[in-house]
Amino acid sequence: MKKRKESTWIVEDTEESSQRIDKISSHVVSSEQTEKKRAKRKGENNVVEAGKSSAAEQGSELRKKKQNKRKKAKKIKAVDNSDGNKERCMDYLKRWHEDRQNWKFEKLRQIWLFRNMLDPAKVPDSSFEILVDYISSTQGHARQMIVEKTMKVVKAVELWSKLSEEGVKEEDIAIQIPDGKVPEVMYERARSILQSLDDV
Template structure:
């Protein structure tokens, strides 16, 4: 009898469980399953991220520390020395200009020597002398300069111009008269200002006005006019 009662009670209990299970909402069961799966996925993702962090931390520890570059400190003395020194390009440019100046001076001296020799040959070796227009033009332009045409060559140049004909003769007289007129104007101006501007005259006694011809030019201009107008 006891066993029969136990079996009966067990069967009734199973029926109650089935009835209870039959009353469970299937939607709730699905929701709980989804939640459990999401939790498992979140846990798995969390574990993966933790592993990545551990790997990154280990890799950072393995890398050697980077050395900081030291900034070069500018030395004031060195910069001033560099500023004082000329660049190679500038030095080459200055040397080039110096060579050009020296070459021009040498060429000028050579031309002067050639023209004076040309004049001397006209005087002393007329048979081998040959007319050259460029040298005559040089003598014409520099006739009043004692630096280019020395005083020793002036009498010969005066004879050379005395034989000149045509337009060059008129040009020589025109240049000579300009020098004479400049000297006359300067002399008259000095006389007019002598009484009224004594103080200025005292100051200007030691100065040479720019419009006053030098004595050599004035003397040569007089000689040239006298020679050509006779």
């Protein structure tokens, strides 16, 4: 075996180490480019810039958004289930109808009214006509959601009556319509809401 001089070893080590460093740095650059490409493919607006944002930071942002969403859902649920909420919503509707100067929009009251608009136990007949006027003044996504909800009820009732006229058993109809038979009052309310939205 031949012995090499120490200086040769140092030179070779230096060359090897510089090659390794080049390899590692090219790998780091390529991994950053890969992350950017992934983010772009996913359609994310916040592209990860080299060294500025980490996966942990993005994860914490996602957790915060989820927590805020849960809090909002709990708040809406709490308002939905409270006993005095029905009276407050009816007062809100009455104020809208009689005194619009002092009336103030309240999102949670509107949500409650829209969720319970077809239920005569929650929205009495005496307030329903005012609610129809209120609904006809809505715009945008809220209006679209009301149309979808009422159309679903109307179509379910019409399908139920069509199938029963054809002689299909109620058990078989219930399988085709998972929500079950819709009460006549809800059907009438849904139709009157749809008609008021068509008139506007």
